[in-house]
Amino acid sequence: EAGVAQSPRYKIIEKRQSVAFWCNPISGHATLYWYQQILGQGPKLLIQFQNNGVVDDSQLPKDRFSAERLKGVDSTLKIQPAKLEDSAVYLCASSYNSGTEETQYFGPGTRLLVL
Amino acid sequence: SQQGEEDPQALSIQEGENATMNCSYKTSINNLQWYRQNSGRGLVHLILIRSNEREKHSGRLRVTLDTSKKSSSLLITASRAADTASYFCAGTSGSRLTFGEGTQLTVNP
Numbered sequence: 001e002a003g004v005a006q007s008p009r010y011k012i013i014e015k016r017q018s019v020a021f022w023c024n025p026i027s028g029h030a031t032l033y034w035y036q037q038i039l040g041q042g043p044k045l046l047i048q049f050q051n052n053g054v055v056d057d058s059q060l061p062k063d064r065f066s067a068e069r070l071k072g073v074d075s076t077l078k079i080q081p082a083k084l085e086d087s088a089v090y091l092c093a094s095s096y097n098s099g100t101e102e103t104q105y106f107g108p109g110t111r112l113l114v115l
Numbered sequence: 116s117q118q119g120e121e122d123p124q125a126l127s128i129q130e131g132e133n134a135t136m137n138c139s140y141k142t143s144i145n146n147l148q149w150y151r152q153n154s155g156r157g158l159v160h161l162i163l164i165r166s167n168e169r170e171k172h173s174g175r176l177r178v179t180l181d182t183s184k185k186s187s188s189l190l191i192t193a194s195r196a197a198d199t200a201s202y203f204c205a206g207t208s209g210s211r212l213t214f215g216e217g218t219q220l221t222v223n224p
Contacts, residue, residue: 004157031210042203042214043158056211091157098210100145101165106157 002026004107006092012113018080021110025073025094031055033104034067034077035091043091049075050098082114120215121204127221134191136218138204139184145207147180147187152201152217161189161202196224 005024013019025032030051035043046065048056052072060067064083069075079086089109095102122137140147146165150158164171164180164187171178177190187204199222205212 040216042205042217044214045211048210093157100207100210101163102210103148103160103163104158104212106150106159108155108157111155 004092004094004105006090006107006110008110009108010111010113012115013082015084015114016081018078019082019112020076020078021090021092021112023075023077023092023107025075025092026105029094029096029105030072031095031098031102032069032075033093033095034075035093037089037091037109039088046077048098055098079112082112084114087112087114121202121218123218124216125219125221127223128194130194130196130222130224132194132222134194134198134220134222136189136202136220138187138189138215140187140204140206140213140215141185142206142208144182145209147178148205148207148212149176149178149187149189150203150205150214152203154200158203191220194220194222196222198222 032049034046037043046060047067049069052069067077089111091109093104093106095104120139148163149161152158162173164178175192180187201217201219203214203217205214
């Protein structure tokens with residue numbers, strides 16, 4: 001089965017610019033997650049969707065970050081405007097459902113560098 | 116804040132040796148999972164241990180969980196150069212995974 005797809009793989013932008021990342025989860029997976037992974041750290045959850053509804057966005061910096069999953073399949077994560085500290089890898093993951101024992105399947109990530 | 120702390124931060128061993136990584140967490144969990152991340156790649160799920168389990172095996176992996184000490188360990192036996200990666204523990208509370216800082220394992224051929 002195809003895995004989680006993400007694009008672009010790499011992005012370099014100037015601070016205060018905007019950037020968007022795209023994720024296509026595994027077919028049939030209802031739950032989609034966006035994580036931020038800063039170099040040398042573990043991933044940190046930004047937002048979790050169940051179908052097209054937000055389940056958890058408590059750690060999303062809402063003044064500059066936004067995400068949507070309009071049709072319950074693909075998702076986009078946007079940063080506007082970007083700051084230097086947003087340099088990180090943005091990982092998308094999906095799971096069949098949102099139970100406590102669900103395995104999350106991760107995409108390869110988008111590596112963002114903000115100059 | 117991150118759920119867990121992992122120890123050691125980096126581990127370098129020779130092929131064939133065993134590798135042990137430890138993880139401590141702060142809040143109560145439903146289960147604890149271990150993930151592996153190769154350089155520049157996404158994370159891959161390795162094993163899940165429930166909060167009412169003490170030990171679990173999967174191939175060359177052995178995971179223990181001590182809920183009284185809020186700690187877990189991952190043992191990789193007979194390591195191979197291909198095991199070189201970062202290993203993360205993640206506690207599950209509800210459906211949220213909270214990851215530790217990770218251990219960078221290097222297995223030298």
